[in-house]
Amino acid sequence: MHHPPPRRRRVTAALALLTLAVSTLALAPAAHAADQGTGFGTWTPLSRTGWHGSMRVGDVHTYCIHPGLPVATGTTTDRGTTTEVNGLTPQQLMSINHLVTTYGQTDDPVQAAGVGWAVKAIADRDTTLHSWGYTGDDLPGAIDHIMRRASPANSAAVQARAVRYLAEAESVAVPRIGGSLALSTDADDPTRGTVTADVDPAATGVLHLENAVFADTGGADRTDVRAGVVYPILAPATSSEDGRPYVVRASGSFSVRSAAIRYFSTPGQQESAGPAEPTRFDLATEDAAARPVRFSPRIATAAHIDDGRFVDDVTFSSADGVWPRHADGTFVSVSATAEVFRTSAWPAESAEIPSNVRPVLSISLRTDPGRGAGTYTALTEKLPGPGVYTAVWRIERTAQDADTTPHLPLGFVWTERFASPTQTEQFAPPAPSDPPSPTPVAATPPPAPVAGAAPAPAALAATGVSTTPLGLATSVAAALAAVGLVAGGIARRRKAAGA
Known part of the structure; x- marks a missing residue:
């Protein structure tokens, strides 16, 4: 026997299905009915004159990129930005994006028609020239062939716009994505230097400095930075930590127009291009060598x-x-x-x-x-x-x-x-002192003469010999004589006493 699932399971299953449905809708490309935009002709899938201008999808003006298909009057799907559609080259995509972005978002029918013809000619020139019965090989002639029926009074103006837009679009080069930043240090003063962005000439961006400011503004941030422009900077020593060498850093965010389109498609009808978001990229650099703290x-x-x-x-x-x-x-x-x-x-x-x-x-x-x-x-x-x-x-x-x-x-x-x-x-060093005087020595008197001794000679003959040793010998002799006299006296006294 078959039993139905419990009620709780049925509720859970229903919620799961609802969630899946909502998720699917959220992930699906947005679909809108295309509306008549700005231009000339007849807003129907097929007509004798066709439609020459923009189609509106929401608030975006889009332009045909598949000449020969019916006008997109049905439900149109926004498939987002793409770089690959209908075999178009990056240069074709770049040219188309330039036109629909720069001139295509307009309510001027002459301008919109000029953009429309130029975009079709970029996407498929041969079909654009000959899909309405024109047999020549001249874009202004093909435009006039149709505009004489759609709006004769504006034919010449649309031709002139289309020719000018086409030439301008084809001269826009596919930009280089990425690049580099360069910092320099002044050899005479490390607190000064420059920062330069090496990016595509069409790129614009912003720069931020760390440990430095722009010399002309005093701020660390700058907008509208252009390729190759040398911006002087100041890197004060106060950016140093405790007097150590310090590094200046620069970072930037740049954008260029994309070699891409915002792609819209309508089943069985026209495909069209809207403006693609710019391609953005970030760059960063820092000093190759730390800046020394200068001091005096x-x-x-x-x-x-x-x-x-x-x-x-x-x-x-x-x-x-x-x-x-x-x-x-x-x-x-x-x-x-x-x-x-x-x-x-x-x-x-x-x-x-x-x-x-x-x-x-x-x-x-x-x-x-x-x-x-x-x-x-x-x-x-x-x-x-x-x-x-x-x-x-x-x-x-x-x-x-x-x-x-x-x-x-x-x-x-x-x-x-x-x-x-x-x-x-x-x-003033002290003056040297006088040498010390010799200590005086008291003279010793000669011994007194002894009674009975022979007198010393009064003088010596000049013999060339010093008198000092002679005087000394005389004194010794006199002393010995005196001793002899004394000894003799003592002996005589002892002899007399013995008698």
């Missing part, structure tokens, strides 16, 4: 003399407030040199070093890549002598390492003023 280093100094040496506390800073870094985060190193001058008196401060002074010493410093700006101490060898000493520091681009020079402006030189008060010190 300078120095503040305070000098003193210590232990006969000129000692300088040198403080490096940046006039721009930022000390740049390399990509790895280390600070850019700056080398500075100073010449030390000696004068006999206190010199006058000046911007230039006087021509009559010469350096006597030199000193140099190089900033630490781990510190960057800050205070560094430098000292000279021993000063050559007393005088007034002053040092003049200098930072020069040409004296820097290769990885430092890109961060300094071309021709950069910073020089300290001569005889700056903080850089001028007098050196």
Whole structure:
């Protein structure tokens, strides 16, 4: 026995069928009844004069691309943009799209008829010329052959429009899709440069900059960008992160007229073309090399003399407030040199070093890549002598390492003023002391003569021998004699006592 499905199943099945039907309708091409557009002739599938102008499908004016078929008075289907229809080449599609887009959306019947004839001639010239009985090979003659019946008063104007439109359309080249953007950096100043779009000449678009602005507007976005136009840009160092090198990026969206048509078809009747949407494409680029942060280093100094040496506390800073870094985060190193001058008196401060002074010493410093700006101490060898000493520091681009020079402006030189008060010190070493006087030694008197001793001779003959050893021998002899006398005396006393 057959049992009907439960009610819930029947409801579910019905909903599924309804959903499928709605989906099918949503995916199907939109169909509209074609209406008479703008032009001349008779709006019927077949007539003695035909219809020469546009057909309206919704709010779009479309034009015949299949000469010889009946006018599309029936239900017409919009099949969207296509690049392949009836074997038409990209150039034919490009020419047709140009006309129906530029001139075809009109309520002027002469203009619409001129577009209609030009489009048919592009799609199939031979059929266009001869489908109404014209036997010649001249487009104006074929137009006049029909327009003398459809609208004699407008025949000449329609001929002129059709000929002009046809020539213009055939000269429109199929555009190049895609392209490239190019960024440049000014060698003298990395904050300046340009951006250029290499696209088809017919393309138009918009550009957006990152880490830069357009020099003439100050904005990061620009419309109506054209192929080959060089747009100056500014890439401020403030775009850098913590003084590191930074990159400018550019992106753009461009469009060109499509070598395609918006295709409409009517079963058993005419096929027609409406305007196709432009073909759009995106481009992007960035700097080939990161832009270094440029800065202007300078120095503040305070000098003193210590232990006969000129000692300088040198403080490096940046006039721009930022000390740049390399990509790895280390600070850019700056080398500075100073010449030390000696004068006999206190010199006058000046911007230039006087021509009559010469350096006597030199000193140099190089900033630490781990510190960057800050205070560094430098000292000279021993000063050559007393005088007034002053040092003049200098930072020069040409004296820097290769990885430092890109961060300094071309021709950069910073020089300290001569005889700056903080850089001028007098050196007066203490005068050498007198040599110490010898300590006086007290003279020792000769021993007293001994009673009974022979007197020393008063003088010696001049023999050429020094008197010093002779005097010494005399003294020794006298002393021995005295000792002998004393010893003899003692012996005599002991003898007398024994008796």
